[in-house]
Amino acid sequence: MANAATPDQCAKELARLLNAQAQICRKILAKTQLQQQLVEEAKEDELLSLLSDKQRLIDDHQKLVEQAAPYREQWEGGMRDRADAASHALVEEAWNNLKNVLDEIVRLEDASRAYLQEQKDKVSVDIGTQQRGKIVNKAYGGAAS
Numbered sequence: 001m002a003n004a005a006t007p008d009q010c011a012k013e014l015a016r017l018l019n020a021q022a023q024i025c026r027k028i029l030a031k032t033q034l035q036q037q038l039v040e041e042a043k044e045d046e047l048l049s050l051l052s053d054k055q056r057l058i059d060d061h062q063k064l065v066e067q068a069a070p071y072r073e074q075w076e077g078g079m080r081d082r083a084d085a086a087s088h089a090l091v092e093e094a095w096n097n098l099k100n101v102l103d104e105i106v107r108l109e110d111a112s113r114a115y116l117q118e119q120k121d122k123v124s125v126d127i128g129t130q131q132r133g134k135i136v137n138k139a140y141g142g143a144a145s
Contacts, residue, residue, distance in 0.1 A: 002070040010071055010079040011087035017068035018094035024061045025101040028054060032108045039112065 004010035031054040038047040075083075075091065083091075 002067070004071060004074055004079065007079040007083035008087050010074050011083055011091050014068060014071040014075050015090045015094035017064055017071065018091070018098050021061055021064045021068070022094070022098040022101050024057055024064065025098065025105060028057045028061065029101055029105050029108070031057065032105055032112070036108065036112050036115070039116065 002013070004013055031050055035047065035050055035054070038050060080088070080091075
């Protein structure tokens with residue numbers, strides 16, 4: 001388990017890991033933006049490749065989350081209370097940067113989900129209309145004979 005001896009060391013390492021997470025999340029964000037475009041253009045092969053790349057980035061991010069966990073626990077477990085203003089600012093800035101990128105990813109993912117649901121609903125309506133048309137044709141076709 002990682003262990004920081006001082007609040008300053010804890011803050012620096014936590015901020016470094018949060019900034020590394022933010023950097024990976026910016027890459028995930030770029031993939032998410034491209035993902036929406038590929039969905040709209042129905043480019044399935046490119047989309048599958050992108051989703052694979054995106055999953056690798058998510059896995060890398062998760063590793064950083066796990067590496068940061070002991071520092072976060074130390075920070076929240078008392079180091080923060082003993083830290084100076086500069087250490088507080090360092091961690092807060094890194095956290096806010098990460099949070100902003102994560103918020104944008106969530107916003108785009110929600111928009112993508114809504115778009116896909118809308119497309120699914122349109123297809124369902126089209127299928128329902130075709131089915132009703134077949135039933136009507138069959139009924140009128142049967143009446144004509």
